[in-house]
Amino acid sequence: MRGGDRSLVLSVGVRLLVPTVLLFSVYLLFAGHNHPGGGFVGGLTASAAFVLRSVEAGEPAALARGVAPFRLLGAGLLLTCVTAVTPWLFGDQLLETAKLERDVPVLGVVKTTTSLPFDIGVYLVVVALVLVVLGSLGDEEEHA
Amino acid sequence: MAAVLILHAVVAVAAGVSARRLQAKAFLVAALAPLASVAWLVAQAGSVLDGGTVVQHIEWVPSMGVDIELRLDGMALLMAGLVSGIGVLVFAYAAWYFGPRADLGRLVANLVAFSGAMLGVVLADELFLLYVFWELTSITSYLLIGTEDERAPARAAALQAILVTGGGGLAMLAGFVLLSQAAGTSTLSAILADPPTGATVAPALALVAIGALTKSAQFPFHGWLPGAMAAPTPVSAYLHSATMVKAGVYLLARFSPAFAADHRLWRPAIVGIGVVTMLLGAVRALRQHDLKLLLAFGTVSQLGFMVALVGAGIPALTFAGAAVILAHAVFKAALFLVVGIVDHQAHTRDLRQLSGLWRRMPLTFAVAALATGSMAGLPPLAGFVAKEAAFEALLHDLGGWALVGIVAGSALTFAYGARFLWGAFATKDRIDRSARTPAETAAPAPAFVAPAVVLGVMALGMGLVPGVAGRIAGGAARSLDANVESTSLYLWHGFNTALALSAVVVVAGLLLFAARRQVEHAMSRPWIGPTAQGSYEASVAGLNRIADRTTGIVQNGSLPVYLGVILLTLLALPGWALLEGTSLPSDIWIAESPLQAFVAVLVVAAAVGTAVTRRRFAAVLCLGAVGFGVAVLFIVHGGPDLALTQLLVETLAVVVFVLVLRHLPERFESVRWRLGNGLRITLAVGVGLFVTSFALVAASSRTEAPVSEAHLALAEPEGGGRNVVNVILVDFRSLDTLGEITVLAVAGLGIASLVQARKDDEAAEEVDHARG
Numbered sequence: 001m002r003g004g005d006r007s008l009v010l011s012v013g014v015r016l017l018v019p020t021v022l023l024f025s026v027y028l029l030f031a032g033h034n035h036p037g038g039g040f041v042g043g044l045t046a047s048a049a050f051v052l053r054s055v056e057a058g059e060p061a062a063l064a065r066g067v068a069p070f071r072l073l074g075a076g077l078l079l080t081c082v083t084a085v086t087p088w089l090f091g092d093q094l095l096e097t098a099k100l101e102r103d104v105p106v107l108g109v110v111k112t113t114t115s116l117p118f119d120i121g122v123y124l125v126v127v128a129l130v131l132v133v134l135g136s137l138g139d140e141e142e143h144a
Numbered sequence: 145m146a147a148v149l150i151l152h153a154v155v156a157v158a159a160g161v162s163a164r165r166l167q168a169k170a171f172l173v174a175a176l177a178p179l180a181s182v183a184w185l186v187a188q189a190g191s192v193l194d195g196g197t198v199v200q201h202i203e204w205v206p207s208m209g210v211d212i213e214l215r216l217d218g219m220a221l222l223m224a225g226l227v228s229g230i231g232v233l234v235f236a237y238a239a240w241y242f243g244p245r246a247d248l249g250r251l252v253a254n255l256v257a258f259s260g261a262m263l264g265v266v267l268a269d270e271l272f273l274l275y276v277f278w279e280l281t282s283i284t285s286y287l288l289i290g291t292e293d294e295r296a297p298a299r300a301a302a303l304q305a306i307l308v309t310g311g312g313g314l315a316m317l318a319g320f321v322l323l324s325q326a327a328g329t330s331t332l333s334a335i336l337a338d339p340p341t342g343a344t345v346a347p348a349l350a351l352v353a354i355g356a357l358t359k360s361a362q363f364p365f366h367g368w369l370p371g372a373m374a375a376p377t378p379v380s381a382y383l384h385s386a387t388m389v390k391a392g393v394y395l396l397a398r399f400s401p402a403f404a405a406d407h408r409l410w411r412p413a414i415v416g417i418g419v420v421t422m423l424l425g426a427v428r429a430l431r432q433h434d435l436k437l438l439l440a441f442g443t444v445s446q447l448g449f450m451v452a453l454v455g456a457g458i459p460a461l462t463f464a465g466a467a468v469i470l471a472h473a474v475f476k477a478a479l480f481l482v483v484g485i486v487d488h489q490a491h492t493r494d495l496r497q498l499s500g501l502w503r504r505m506p507l508t509f510a511v512a513a514l515a516t517g518s519m520a521g522l523p524p525l526a527g528f529v530a531k532e533a534a535f536e537a538l539l540h541d542l543g544g545w546a547l548v549g550i551v552a553g554s555a556l557t558f559a560y561g562a563r564f565l566w567g568a569f570a571t572k573d574r575i576d577r578s579a580r581t582p583a584e585t586a587a588p589a590p591a592f593v594a595p596a597v598v599l600g601v602m603a604l605g606m607g608l609v610p611g612v613a614g615r616i617a618g619g620a621a622r623s624l625d626a627n628v629e630s631t632s633l634y635l636w637h638g639f640n641t642a643l644a645l646s647a648v649v650v651v652a653g654l655l656l657f658a659a660r661r662q663v664e665h666a667m668s669r670p671w672i673g674p675t676a677q678g679s680y681e682a683s684v685a686g687l688n689r690i691a692d693r694t695t696g697i698v699q700n701g702s703l704p705v706y707l708g709v710i711l712l713t714l715l716a717l718p719g720w721a722l723l724e725g726t727s728l729p730s731d732i733w734i735a736e737s738p739l740q741a742f743v744a745v746l747v748v749a750a751a752v753g754t755a756v757t758r759r760r761f762a763a764v765l766c767l768g769a770v771g772f773g774v775a776v777l778f779i780v781h782g783g784p785d786l787a788l789t790q791l792l793v794e795t796l797a798v799v800v801f802v803l804v805l806r807h808l809p810e811r812f813e814s815v816r817w818r819l820g821n822g823l824r825i826t827l828a829v830g831v832g833l834f835v836t837s838f839a840l841v842a843a844s845s846r847t848e849a850p851v852s853e854a855h856l857a858l859a860e861p862e863g864g865g866r867n868v869v870n871v872i873l874v875d876f877r878s879l880d881t882l883g884e885i886t887v888l889a890v891a892g893l894g895i896a897s898l899v900q901a902r903k904d905d906e907a908a909e910e911v912d913h914a915r916g
Binding site for chain 1: 784792793799800803863864866867871873874875878879881888889892895896
């Protein structure tokens, strides 16, 4: 599937799909608390988008192009850990969650909880893990 | 107190970072931490020496009764004073000792961290807190011994040190657990004030003693200390002579007064080991050519002396032990600093190559003479005063073979002390001409010698004005044992037996030194019997062999065998329990809807296909079909979250398979099994039956209300979300999630590094081929 013999339909289809799927994964992440979804599912969906992109490019190395998977991994883990210990600073239990309700201009009343950053961390770790694993397995194949 | 400890941690980081710009002068930054500690100790000294204590209590793990309890009493003051006081001097010295080198940041940070950990050991009044600091000193010591990590001997020495002291530390931890169980508290001062009794106390004490004896390099665990001389000399001076190796002595000193009377084995065992170590170390010191090794064996010997004194648990001996701890720290640190100066200026530590240094560096020589005199027990130095107190106490309270052994050990100490001074500084005729001291050996810079001079003057001062040393050692001894009465040290006792013994020591030592050639010759014959070092090496080698064999059996590399063992265990244990204790529920629904039945049939068909096909790719696709079928079942059951996750995981799993499959042959190879396919099929069917019936039985045997009801009820009010699955993941069970994603991250790193390692191997092979 390299070079000129790429399918035009696949190419255009993927280009349309990838941003949509990524957007959908973010929707899943934020909607997760009240509707089906969440950080784990959202992360998997986003990884699927990356996989699609590399299939279109025809080489596994394209998987993580433009992102640094190890940084994502670290950032995700850091975010969850920080979220986990922050309640301590306020004298609460580890991983205690609090509900927030704010009136945001344009968006109206936004309800959220402090577990959202935790979920974002999960999302990042899942995406990064898939990219790291598929990236290294695909990479290996190229050298073999 | 906690603030002092935290300050060490902060300074460790700051000094480590500043080393990049300041190079060795970063040690002056580092000296701020022990300096602050000294200032604080001086402020407390007056009241503490009069019997007061300073305590601090911080809650740590209240549910387990483990808190941060710090306590400064007389003994802690003595030890902390040595740790911080000698720390300041060694740091100041190190600023001159080290030239520019890349690893200074690591070195200085480790050294300050050690200093803080060691303070923690002597200030901790809670067994488990003490253990944590204890192991921190072992770890920093390991890192410091291995400073020159590109040298194999340094790495081996570091490893031996941490294996021996770490192993002893684990024994000590077990002892602490038993002891705190028996006493009902883990507060050290409370345990010692009211010693527990019971069957577990004796083994607990034995385990604690093992920890202390390994740390203080007592026979037969002493082999690691001479090896530790692979560390840079300032490190050796600080950790492996003045402070860390005294941690064991410190612990024995704390325990002996409380337990020696009730446990009849304690006194003979500890005192015996101490005396044997004292003699063995001194004899070994007599035949060393490397000045630093000579001092190291001397340290082993002196530690034996201290262990014998404090291990008796007799008030007068405890007091003498505290005095010896004080005197030893001062003269031994000074001697190590002197060795470092000699090595730094003359570029050798071999006493066969050094000659005439007393003329070239008179100040250093003067310090060395004072320190050696103190070690040998010559008046009017601190070592003499302390040793007199020890002889006096031994004569009155213990006597017998311990006294004989210690007098003999002191004579040997005199002999190797003289050998040290002669070896380092004397002008020798019969010197190895090929490698004699370079003529350009220069006198060291005054600032370089200054810390050693301070210690040398202290060795003299404490001897001339024994009242001060007596007050410090007395405060320490009284905090160890309330029965300590006389706490005065004297330079002049009058003509008595102790003085006569000192005279015997000096005469015997002089004779041994005069006959040094014959002594050295007699000892150059190799020892044929078992050695401590040999038994250490044999046990490490044996451990490796056992590990190799175990791995060879358990990890034989055959995937079918691994799976077979796991599945057989599954059938044998829970499967058997299922057959024995339960029966299948009577009302089993085959399917709730035609769609469910249809999907189930598809899943089964795909599963059979996976097992039957010979083509790998087809097997992967069939496996994927099984997964997607299960996802459909989840949807039918009303679990969109689960179905979504299942679908995505299956998709990505297929992608992973496709990536890996390219490396594997297209078809499965048909492997002939010795036991044939029959066993495989039986096992597979058995496991299938077990899992099905287990699911049925488990679902029908609920006796309590399911936890899901509580979760459903609490999701909105507590977790603030209507998606219970997600609320469980990020709120109710978020600690599990945190653990899981950590595992995920580690697994990802593992896969990436395994693949990378293979690639590196392949690249290396290609290079080899090209060179071929």
